[in-house]
Amino acid sequence: MSPPISRSPRSVVHGFAFPRTAPREGQSLQTELGTALYPLLQLLGQLLKVPLVYLELAQPGSDPHSSSKGILYRDPQGIPAGEPFNLNASPGAEQWPFHESFLLQTEQGIRLADLHLLDCHPRQLSSFEREQIDLVALSLKHILLQAQEHRQTLEQLQSQLQDSRSTAARYQQIFENAVEGIFQTTLEGKYLVANPALAHIFGYESPEDLMHNVSDIGTQIYSDPEQRAEFIQRMLREGQVVNFEHQVCCKDGRLIWISLNARTIYSDQGDPLYFEGFVTDITASRQLKERQQQLEEARRESEHRFLQLVENTQQLFWITTVYSKELIYVSPACEAIWGRSAEEAYANPQAWIRQIHPDDRWLFPTILKAQSEGKSTDVVFRIYHTDGRLIWLRERTFPIADKEGKIYRVAGIVEDITESKQLEAERRRIEQAWQQSANHFRQIFELAPNGIALVDLQGRFIQVNDAFAQIVGYTPEELKHRQQLDILHPEDVNPLLEANEALLAGKVSVSQRQIRYTHRSGQVVHVLFQATLLTDEEGQPTQFLNQVIDISARVEAEIALKESEERFRQSFEWAPIAKAMTHVDGTYLQINAAFTETLGYTLEDLKGKTVLDITHPDDIATTLENSNRLLAGQVHQCEQEQRYIHKNGQIVYAILRITLVRTAQGDPSYFLSQILDITERKQAEAALRQSELSLRGIFQQSALGISIVDHRGHYLKVNPALEEILGYSAAELTHMSFCDLTHPEDIQEDWQLFQEVLNGQRDRYHLEKRYIHRSGKVVWCRLAVSAVRDPEGKNLFIIGICEDITEEKRAKLQIQAALQEKEVLLREIHHRVKNNLQIISSLLRLQADQIKSRKYARVFKDAGSRIQAMSLIHEGLYQSNNLAAVDLKQYLHNLISNLFHSYGVNPESIRANIRAEGIRLNLDDAVLCGLIINELVTNSLKYAFPKGRSGEIEIHFSQTRKYTQLRVSDNGVGLPPNFDFKETQSLGLQLVATLTDQLQGKIQLRSKPGTTFIITFPRSEP
Secondary structure, three states, rough: OOOOOEEEEOOOOEEEEOOOOHHHOOOOHHHHHHHHHHHHHHHHHHHHOOOEEEEOOOOOOOOOOOOOEEEEEEOOOOOOOOOOOOOOOOOOOOOOOOEEEEEEEOOOOOOEEEEEEEOOOOOOOOHHHHHHHHHHHHHHHHHHHHHHHHOOOOHHHHHHHHHHHHHHHHHHHHHHHHEEEEEEEEOOOOOEEEEEEHHHHHOOOOOOHHHOOOOOOOHEEEOOOHHHHHHHHHHOOOOOOOEEEEEEOOOOOOOOOOEEEEEEEEOOOEEEEEEEEEEEEEEHHHOOOOOOHHHHHHHHHHHHHHHHHHHHOEEEEEEOHHHHOOOOEEEOOOHHHOOOHHHHHHOOOHHHHEOOOOHHHHHHEEEEEEEEEOOOEEEEEEEOOOOOOOEEEEEEEEEEOOOOOOOEEEEEEEOOOOOOOHHHHHHHHHHHHHHHHHHHHHHHHHOOOOEEEEEOOOOEEEEOHHHHHHHHHHHHHHOOOOHHHHHHHHHHHHHHHHHHHHHHHHOOOHHHHHHHOOOOOOOOEEEEEEEEEEEEOOOOOOEEEEEEEEOOOHHHHHHHHHHHHHHHHHHHHHHEEEEEEEEOOOEEEEEOOOHHHHOOOOOOOOOOEHHHHHOHHHHHHHHHHHHHHHHOOOOOOOEEEEEOOOOOOOOEEEEEEOOOOOOOOOOEEEEEEEEOOOHHHHHHHHHHHHHHHHHHHHHHHHEEEEEEEEEEEEEEOOHHHHHHHOOOOOHHHOOHHHHEEEEEHHHHHHHHHHHHHHOOOOOOOEEEEEEEEOOOEEEEEEEEEEEEEEEOOOEEEEEEEEEEEEHHHHHHHHHHHHHHHHHHHHHHHHHHHHHHHHHHHHHHHHHHHHOOHHHHHHEEEEEEOOOOHHHHHHHHHHHOOOOOOOEEEHHHHHHHHHHHOOOOOOOOOEEEEEEEEOEEHHHHHHHHHHHHHHHHHHHHHHHOHHOOOOEEEEEEEEEEOOOOEEEEEEOOOOOOOOOOOOOOHHHHHHHHHHHHHHOEEEEEEOOOOOOEEEEEEEEOOO
């Protein structure tokens, strides 16, 4: 036993004082230790009257003399709180004349702490003081040892908590399937969460049954409520309990023993929220002692059985003393393995060493040393059997200790592993071959130009090569463990799943199809897909091997080809001109509807016929000559005028254009013929020739352009005047249609009218349109078009007469420019008239301001208002886009605003309601109406609202088809009874009557309530 303390060498430390209150939850173990130790340091300082007591704590695993932090007691009376101190000062130094250090250590000599006593004054410790120091040191040592145990326990708990957090992702599965009960409860004792194991331990059917029936754990679960109270106290004080064993009551009344491990969960503010932990049923362990006797008997029986086993097993079992000095036991299998009987082994225990292969004998000195040290061994070596065979043995040894734990025996088991070694060699050979095969496969997998992917049975990528990743735009790492369906086109999902099911069912060995992947960029990738099923040694499917070839370019080319073929087919089928495809031997491959319409034959009719069979005999030689020229490659295309024999026997005149289509290798493939029916043109030409003599003079000498066109709009004949208008010769125009020369903006209208004439919807039409002259200039023409029909009403040809009106159009533009100049001039006149009237109005108002007589001043102001009313008319016309009409609504707003301003009327007191939407008058009517409204509104402002009376003035215009009505009213005091405005001496009302007469209108007066004038006059268009 070591003394509780001893002198300790001093070291440089930095002291700090711990708080004297108990640590809060969440504080470190160091803080809790300081709380426990500080009172003892304070007591020691006060007993010894030492101003500075410092306990320097040893850190776990640190050097005993290394510096560390500790716990400091400082007497503020002896040493001020702000004064620094240095424990490194030597005894007798100026700062510490007195400095004693004591070492606190365990019985094993492990340093726990150094206790330092320091004083600013020299002194000697008495024996009584040293006894006091010993007593305090014993208490300090006891606390430090408890803290060390507490720290170890806490570290274990923290390790458990860390392990728990690291497996949070699997918590739910563990929670549901754990054999231990898991719970969360409130502080008051109600279950928040419970797993099935907890319910089973307590005898409940389910966690829900437990939580529903148990509302107070302390009274319903605990057999002793005091144990529940102890649990609560420890949980709130320590934050956790470990292996808390107590008895609980099950649902059926049984008492069982459980072990409880729990912790307290705190809020961010440090307040306890709830408890959680694990419950283990340890009832069985409590019964362990009762079974020990049975186990002992079972052990003895087991030893007996073991002896029987080793006597009859093929493995060699032996027991020797340490260093193999004496063979205690060897099993009968010795003869089978070594070729020596057990008796020979007992007689000569060391003989077996000579049978060991020379290369393996070096192992045994090491084995003997390990056995002497009480270690187990496991070695493999070779021996020569007495029959000369080389066999492999595996020997495992283990020590046997006596009751005191001392090794006194060594036991061993020897097994013949020759066969397993041979199997191992064969396995290595197979593995090496497999590895070579795997390397070859890996090289093929990685370097293959086609995409390869290994996919598990659930459709997840296991491995893909770079080619596959490049096809779909992802990296191999991004595709790993990703579902193949994630990048598969939605329309290909079900077919691929069905193909995989067929592979799994063994219906097919290889699945091939064309599918689509969705590239990372969003584009669709077309691939040729092949899947095979890989199996294990038992033939069970393990994964799919998918191989893909990117055929996007080919698919796009095929789509483009199909689109091109479709366009060609539609162009061929619906072309307005007859078309035919024929073999180089002249037999027909395909014809379009226009061909049937032109010649009357269907493709069925032409079976067995050649081009020559329906060609006029006089034209066969020309047809053969042109065909041979095309086949010889002399020309690419031929055009000729040819006659065909219609199905009904009639002769059809046509322009034939033949093209030879060749294969990619340049070999002739087929002829493509276009047949333009010119029969009508031929007939028209004949008709024209009949009337040519009579019409030639008119046609040639006419000043108007005349043209004759067929039903397609192609020119058949034109006169010199049209040649001059369009700039083209007659020969050039006969190879053109009128659409070729019409301005693009006029083609649609002209063609629509042309079709209506052809269809008989109209006999003729007139149109002003633009032609494009050969020089590129635009020519305006006035066109008249009509159809010439035979007696049966069939169109023979269309005749068009056009007059060059380019100069007329140019003159109209000049007139429009002149009108615009006139409009600008007229607008300027209105502007100047408005300015002059405003000047006159302003002069009258200025003059009125100079006249002292109110009567005459009012006359001048009224005259100014009238002139202002006329000025506003001209201002409105100046600002308007239409100089012929006045927008009354805006004009009246301006007029009333000026009157209110002139008479100082508050618009909030007297409101003006103007209703003249959409009313427009010509200049004369607008001026007269403006003067009338000016007079009537002026009278209302003067007389209708005396003494600041408020009210409303309404001006309302309305129009019928023949008349315009103006109504001016107010809700003021009204006019006197029997008032006759026609006989009044008021200049304003006289002026109203005069202006009404000028409008050729009628005036009505209504009074009570207020005053209303209604003026109706004939409507004149602006």
